[in-house]
Amino acid sequence: MMRRIGIEYPQRGQMRLSDIGEPPPLLPTQILIRTCYTGVTNGTERHALLGEHGFTVYPSRHGYQHVGQVEAVGTSVREFQPGDWVFYGQYVGHRGWNVVDVCCTDVQSYSSHLCLRLPEGIDYRLCALFGVAGVAMRAVRRFRVQPAQRAWVAGVGVIGQFAAQAARALGAHVTVTDLQPRRLEVAEACGAHRVINVHEQGMEPLREGAPYDCIIDCSGVPSLLQQIHEMQLLAYKGVIGLVAVRSQTEFPWAMLHGTEASIEVSCHFSLDDLRVLLYFVQQGIIRIEPVVSHVVPIEQAAAVYETLRDHPAELLGVIFDWTQS
Structure with a gap:
């Protein structure tokens, strides 16, 4: 089911689920992704929630870790097809759907579409932390x-x-x-x-x-x-x-x-960083599951953000499940 909601910070220290409406018609180079899981970016989202380090504009939306399935593709798209599982890493906040222009494919740039097709057999839910893991991978490679x-x-x-x-x-x-x-x-x-x-x-x-x-x-x-x-x-x-x-x-x-x-x-991550990360995850060299502390339905997000605001040390990897109705 395609959710029409997203996470928003209406003012300092507060979050809410807001209506994001229906997806628009696709342009030829765009794809529509139905969100199944998202991951919390603990540090960045807490700074934004509390108005720290320049995050001063409200309402605002934050986060960059989506896992979902491609629902539809534009007429010019060849790289993806309906049914593909993908990780999507642009900074758009937690959303029930995303329309992504996939024409920019520079694998070294974080300005590319940042859509990574996920292989069969991988735990798609855990891939919701590919964003924070991708930030770490890019940093270690850059250093x-x-x-x-x-x-x-x-x-x-x-x-x-x-x-x-x-x-x-x-x-x-x-x-x-x-x-x-x-x-x-x-x-x-x-x-x-x-x-x-x-x-x-x-x-x-x-x-x-x-x-x-x-x-x-x-x-x-x-x-x-x-x-x-x-x-x-x-x-x-x-x-x-x-x-x-x-x-x-x-x-x-x-x-x-x-x-x-x-x-x-170091800043964000690229498709190439995600490629390297995926390789190490598939080899069992980088492990995501031990880092996960919470998996909760998206409807319970408010409690997570209260903990993130007031007791951040209680959280490690947090995944929102959008598939439960």
């Missing part, structure tokens, strides 16, 4: 993680979980840190080589594994860059990858000068 490197992922929320898995998939020795025991348990179950609860163990175990060739910040802790410098955690010509959303960033210049290192950022 040039390589075999035998030492990688440290700071903060293993949803994107941090997949950044750790992606770094391990590319051959790195992976250390993860967090304050939440449950998140660390999930990261360890998914293959992280070292897990450190900095609340209980402090920073010394982290120093013992240094220097790190790649430090991937998925926490957004303002003091992190200063700590990296003071503890000399960054390797010569290493990379600090800033993944967590932030407004401004300050860093000690000497941290990069002596090491000839770099600070880099």
